[in-house]
Amino acid sequence: MRTHTVMDSPVGPLTLVASDGVLCGLYMDEQRHRPAEEIFGPRDDRHTHDVIEQLTAYFDGGLTDFDVPLAMHGTEFQRRVWTELTTIPYGETTTYGELAERLGRPSAARAVGLANGKNPISIIVPCHRVVGSTGSLTGYGGGLPRKRYLLSFEKGTPVLL
Missing domain, CATH: 1.10.10.10 (Winged helix-like DNA-binding domain superfamily/Winged helix DNA-binding domain)
Structure with a gap:
């Protein structure tokens, strides 16, 4: 099941999409190739806590490598x-x-x-x-x-x- 949340960042709001608890999308507002909102699933902040924590540390200048699990769907x-x-x-x-x-x-x-x-x-x-x-x-x-x-x-x- 897909869920999403939105977090603020220095580059504007970021929409984080998780599929079965694993990050499968991170989209900026007005991003080219951004999927339709309907496929993001309901808002649920529980599955992206680690991602938000790491992105916050990145934008604070304290993180240079991410280690969250990813589900990248494509060819x-x-x-x-x-x-x-x-x-x-x-x-x-x-x-x-x-x-x-x-x-x-x-x-x-x-x-x-x-x-x-x-x-x-x-x-x-x-x-x-x-x-x-x-x-x-x-x-x-x-x-x-x-x-x-x-x-x-x-x-x-x-x-x-």
Whole structure:
């Protein structure tokens, strides 16, 4: 059964969706590819306490690695991309091309970008850490101002949204 809760954060309200008690979605308001609210299930704060605790510690600057269980639903390729995203260290970035290389698919940078954009668990699965080949901030489901904020926050120089 799916349930959800909403928490405040420096990047705006975050909707946390759990399936049988395991996080399967973390969505920002007005996020591209955000599912319809009806599939989030009823509001129930009991199943996301650990997630809220870790996100709060992250935004307080005291947590750089998340260890909550995740249920990532997507194609095999999408799940491979999302798993690889979790290996990008806090405060660092990689490019779509580099990510494609690491997956053994050097010509799949565009496909990596598409999978990255459909990441259902933003922030914890750090799709914001992927940038264009020139280091430019390209695409982000939560919007470029949020991506800019998250990257600068992780470098210790947060910019205003």
